[in-house]
Amino acid sequence: MHSDILLVARPDRGPRIECSGALAARRTAADTVHLLSAAATPLGGDTISVRIVVEAGARLRVRSAAATMVLPSATTVESHSAWDLQVDGELDLDLQPTVIAGGSRHAAGTRLRLGTTGRVRVRESVQIGRSGESDGYWTGALHADVDGVPLLRHRVELGAATVADDELGSPRACVSELRYPQTSFESPGTVLELAAGGCLATWQGARL
Template structure:
C-alpha cells in the first residue's frame, strides 16, 4: 500500500488535509490535526509519505489517536516512511504523535526532512518501540536532515542524525541494547547541554537542541524537560 498525507496550515484559514491510503487526518481544534489510521499500515512493502507545511505566521499542532504498528507481510519484512516538514516565517509547529511499534520481525526505515525559517519555531518528537510484549526481533532505521532557512536563498545546515534500533542494527547486542527511543528537535532553545542516566539534551550549532532518551520500554523512559 502507498499512503500519502498532506497537512497545510495557513494563518488565514483552518488547516487543509489531503490523504490517500492507510492514513488520514481530522481537524480536532482550530490549529490541531490528529492523524488517524484507516487501514493496517505499514506492512512489509508499504510506503508512507507525510508532508506538513506551516505557512507564514501560522500555528499547527499534529498528534495521532493511536500508536503506529509496523508489521511484516508475507512477501517482505521491510517498510518505509518519509516525513517532510516545512515551516515558513513566523510559523509554529508542534509534531508529537503516539509511538511507532515495530512488531514481530518487521524492519522499518524512516527518513525525516525538516526545513524551517529562523523566525519560526518547531517541536518535533519521534518515539519508537521495538517489539510488543515478549518480542525482540524487529528493527528500525531513522535518518533526520534538518536545515534552517535564513532568507534570501540562504540555508544553514541544522542537524544530520541517524539512529538504529533492534536486531541486526549496528551496535545491537542481546544483553543491554536499548529497544525504545524518544527523540525531540526544538528550535529555538538556548538551554545548555544536560544529561541524565539514559538521556541527553544537546545544543545545536545552528540553534535549538536535540534531546534523546533510550531504554528498554517507551513508557519507562526518563525524559529531559
C-alpha cells in the same frame, strides 16, 4: 500500499488536509490535526509520505489517535515512511509511539526546512517489539536546515543486527526530540545544544 498526507497551515484559517491510501487526518481543534489509520499500515512493502507546510504566522499541532504498529506482510518485512516538513510558522509534531512488531523492519526519514521565522518541536518515540518480542529493526534519519543552513544531521538504528545490539543488553526503545530555536528543556534523556541554534534530546532504554 502507498499512503499520502498533505497538511497546509495558513494564518487565520483552518488547515488544508489531503489524504489518500491507508492514512487519514482529522481536524480536532482550531490548530490541531490528528492522524489515524483507515486500514492497517504500515505492513511490509508499504510506503508512507507525509508533507507538512506551516506558513509564516500560522501554528499547527500534529498528533496521532493511537500508536503506529509496524507489521510484516506475507512477502516482505520492510516498510518505509518519509516526512517533508516546511516550517515558516510554528509546528509541534508529537505522535504516539511507533511499535516495530513481528520481526518487521522499518526505515523512517524526516526532512525539515525551517525559515527564519520558523519554530518547531518534533518528537519521535519507537519501541522494538510488543510484549515478549525483541526482534525487529528500525532506523530513523533527521535532516534539518534553517534558511538553507545546516542545523542537524541525525540518524539512529535500533533493534536486531545493529551496532548496539548485544546479547548482554541492548536498547529496544528510543525517544528523540528536536526543538528550535529553544536551546534547552527538561528531558529524561541527554540534551545537546546545537551550534546553529535549537537543541536535540535523545534517550534509549529497554521499554518506553
